[in-house]
Amino acid sequence: MKLLKQWWSTGGGLLHLTVLxxxxxxxxxxxxxxxxxxxxxxxxELLLLxxxxxxxxxxxxxxxxxxxGRTSLLxxxxxxxxxxxxxxxxxxxxxxxxxxxxxxxxxxxxxxxxSVAAGDAAGTHGLLGAAASSGAGVDxxxxxxxxxxxxxxxxxxxxxxxxxxxxxxVEPTAQVPDAGGRASQENQVPRERYEGMDHRSEEEKNExxxxxxxxxxxxxxxxxxxxxxxxxxxxxxxxESRNEIHLNGTDTSFSLEDLFQLLSSQxxxxxxxxxxxxxxxxxxxxxxxxxLAHYNxxxxxxxxHDVNLHxxxxxxxxTTFRREPVxxxxxxxxxxxxxxxxxxxxxxxPGTNITGxxxxxxxxxxxxxxxxxxxxxxxxxxxxINLLSLVTEExxxxxxxxxxxxxxxxxxSSHHCNFSLSVCDEEGAIGYSSDPVSPHYDLExxxxxxxxxxxxxxxxxxxxxxxxxxxxxxxxxxxxxxxTKPDELEPxxxxxxxxxxxxxxxxxxxxxxxxxxxxxQRAKALHIPFSVDEIVRMPVDSFNSMLSRYYLTDLxxxxxxxxxxxxxxxxxxxxxxxxxxxxxxxxxxxxxxxxAKKETLKREQAQxxxxxxxMKQKLHDLCHDVFSRLKDSExxxxxxxxxxxxxNHDGTVLIVPKELVTSGxxxxxxxxxxxx
DNA sequence: GTGCCTTGTCATAGC
DNA sequence: GCGCTATGACAAGGC
Numbered sequence: 001m002k003l004l005k006q007w008w009s010t011g012g013g014l015l016h017l018t019v020l021x022x023x024x025x026x027x028x029x030x031x032x033x034x035x036x037x038x039x040x041x042x043x044x045e046l047l048l049l050x051x052x053x054x055x056x057x058x059x060x061x062x063x064x065x066x067x068x069g070r071t072s073l074l075x076x077x078x079x080x081x082x083x084x085x086x087x088x089x090x091x092x093x094x095x096x097x098x099x100x101x102x103x104x105x106x107x108x109x110x111x112x113x114x115s116v117a118a119g120d121a122a123g124t125h126g127l128l129g130a131a132a133s134s135g136a137g138v139d140x141x142x143x144x145x146x147x148x149x150x151x152x153x154x155x156x157x158x159x160x161x162x163x164x165x166x167x168x169x170v171e172p173t174a175q176v177p178d179a180g181g182r183a184s185q186e187n188q189v190p191r192e193r194y195e196g197m198d199h200r201s202e203e204e205k206n207e208x209x210x211x212x213x214x215x216x217x218x219x220x221x222x223x224x225x226x227x228x229x230x231x232x233x234x235x236x237x238x239x240e241s242r243n244e245i246h247l248n249g250t251d252t253s254f255s256l257e258d259l260f261q262l263l264s265s266q267x268x269x270x271x272x273x274x275x276x277x278x279x280x281x282x283x284x285x286x287x288x289x290x291x292l293a294h295y296n297x298x299x300x301x302x303x304x305h306d307v308n309l310h311x312x313x314x315x316x317x318x319t320t321f322r323r324e325p326v327x328x329x330x331x332x333x334x335x336x337x338x339x340x341x342x343x344x345x346x347x348x349x350p351g352t353n354i355t356g357x358x359x360x361x362x363x364x365x366x367x368x369x370x371x372x373x374x375x376x377x378x379x380x381x382x383x384x385i386n387l388l389s390l391v392t393e394e395x396x397x398x399x400x401x402x403x404x405x406x407x408x409x410x411x412x413s414s415h416h417c418n419f420s421l422s423v424c425d426e427e428g429a430i431g432y433s434s435d436p437v438s439p440h441y442d443l444e445x446x447x448x449x450x451x452x453x454x455x456x457x458x459x460x461x462x463x464x465x466x467x468x469x470x471x472x473x474x475x476x477x478x479x480x481x482x483x484t485k486p487d488e489l490e491p492x493x494x495x496x497x498x499x500x501x502x503x504x505x506x507x508x509x510x511x512x513x514x515x516x517x518x519x520x521q522r523a524k525a526l527h528i529p530f531s532v533d534e535i536v537r538m539p540v541d542s543f544n545s546m547l548s549r550y551y552l553t554d555l556x557x558x559x560x561x562x563x564x565x566x567x568x569x570x571x572x573x574x575x576x577x578x579x580x581x582x583x584x585x586x587x588x589x590x591x592x593x594x595x596a597k598k599e600t601l602k603r604e605q606a607q608x609x610x611x612x613x614x615m616k617q618k619l620h621d622l623c624h625d626v627f628s629r630l631k632d633s634e635x636x637x638x639x640x641x642x643x644x645x646x647x648n649h650d651g652t653v654l655i656v657p658k659e660l661v662t663s664g665x666x667x668x669x670x671x672x673x674x675x676x
Numbered sequence: 677g678t679g680c681c682t683t684g685t686c687a688t689a690g691c
Numbered sequence: 692g693c694g695c696t697a698t699g700a701c702a703a704g705g706c
Contacts, residue, residue, distance in 0.1 A: 572696055
């Protein structure tokens with residue numbers, strides 16, 4: 001929270017809240033925006049938002065029925081922040097530190113900014129107060145180490161209003177909601193207006209404020225106690241029931257509101273702490289959005305540069321959302337598109353392909369956009385969470401999933417496929433295979449010996465009947481492991497158009513489908529209630545238990561075992577061939593290396609021979625020079641053809657007739673032969 | 677029609 | 692003995 005305030009102080013009139021969802025590797029960023037109060041707010045409205053003594057900011061991403069979307073933040077007094085500090089990274093760490101207890105095997109990192117209403121501007125509610133009570137306070141926000149005890153969770157149990165009670169009245173004088181400076185310059189008039197409208201003395205206001213804070217603190221503590229007491233059984237029950245519902249796949253109406261309500265079951269995240277005294281700012285204040293222009297808010301800065309939720313979903317225009325809010329979802333998409341694309345096309349973010357948006361003129365539009373943006377989270381992403389949670393359960397039973405999939409209305413939407421793909425993608429190599437199988441085929445013959453988790457996910461993927469032809473193409477032939485995952489390799493027109501591979505892939509596709517359909521037809525003919533894929537991938541224990549659980553004829557059992565044997569052997573054959581090919585390639589490389597080494601040795605040998613020749617020539621010249629200077633006893637020159645120089649071990653040089661040298665060499669040779 | 681390539685399948689050995 | 696894997700051999704289909 002402190003970081004949020006820091007961010008706020010550096011971000012000016014726009015606070016960029018990020019709700020991060022890490023879905024098995026796919027990160028979806030949802031950006032919320034805190035908007036500064038419009039300068040045209042009336043004094044009492046501003047008091048509701050925080051009073052003239054401090055900045056008050058409001059966020060209304062949810063409807064009033066949600067009752068939590070109003071947020072105000074204390075202004076951090078314009079503290080200069082260290083630009084080198086990665087606030088976003090610290091934010092992320094703090095967000096992750098929150099944890100989410102109810103979605104197994106799926107991390108949902110959510111950061112909730114609780115309301116700090118005007119009257120309890122001392123931060124008696126919610127995380128802000130918690131952050132303040134953690135020792136950092138409003139001013140200390142930028143100094144506190146992120147997550148070092150100053151986090152939302154760590155600080156909530158402290159008398160959260162203590163510091164705020166001290167600090168809030170410290171500077172009771174009107175502090176213009178400068179929103180980091182940008183808004184302040186443009187809010188000079190409102191500041192005067194605020195000050196002018198409040199005829200009470202600052203002391204009176206302080207006392208009133210402090211008393212109000214205390215009251216609200218007490219009230220808040222009571223609320224927190226209620227929340228802390230109730231959730232022990234109620235919230236937990238709710239969470240469990242939700243989990244159960246989601247895991248069972250019977251309720252897909254999990255919403256982000258549910259998420260926040262679940263979070264609110266934890267006192268520190270209690271949404272009840274959010275003041276419900278005021279109507280939503282943007283809903284109640286008619287000029288709330290229009291006033292954005294007064295702040296000159298650069299909305300382009302508010303657009304996430306990361307892949308956000310809607311980008312991820314809207315990137316697949318053919319995606320159809322299966323659940324009830326089809327109309328609403330499409331409407332939400334449309335509104336989101338309006339938000340992002342019905343804007344000034346010139347405001348395109350540099351380095352991104354995201355069109356920036358101008359402040360929407362219509363309040364309703366803004367509200368709808370914010371709400372639907374989150375509702376889309378509700379409607380789609382959290383379903384993915386549930387599914388991923390389901391399939392990543394340790395106790396995951398393929399049969400259960402199979403039964404789920406057999407339900408006509410269950411788990412067959414296209415966006416499941418998207419997430420499955422993402423997850424599979426994140427797993428890195430997907431295993432060697434050139435065995436692409438169309439997801440239109442429920443039953444498969446060959447499968448890869450890959451890890452169970454991925455098989456589950458890909459099982460989901462293959463089950464989708466949306467005909468999704470995502471980026472699987474890019475995985476083809478990229479992997480070199482022997483953990484095959486053939487069914488992930490969905491050939492697309494792109495892959496088929498790959499030069500040099502198209503024929504192979506096409507040919508193989510036909511062959512594969514033909515062969516697969518053979519087993520598939522066999523299985524269907526015998527009414528085997530399992531897919532070929534399941535039969536092959538299933539562990540032995542599960543396989544045997546499956547056979548025992550179902551009443552199967554001997555013929556069915558025999559076929560199932562044959563399918564399993566053939567499927568595994570097919571994968572083994574693929575691996576074997578791949579391995580053999582790799583061995584051949586390695587041997588070829590080795591041959592190349594050896595040939596290169598041979599050439600190098602040849603060059604070295606030639607160089608040595610050349611050196612020896614040179615040395616021989618030098619020795620010959622030296623001998624010739626020596627003999628030219630030598631004279632016999634009669635003063636005649638020594639004939640080098642008759643005599644030779646012999647170097648002894650002691651360094652002496654003798655002139656020896658060549659006959660002796662030759663005979664001596666022969667004797668030595670004979671001795672050497674004798675020794676041998 | 678033939679040869680080559682790829683893939684599936686079977687049989688078998690080994691762990 | 693069973694299950695799995697590896698591998699050689701063969702067959703089938705496509706090009």
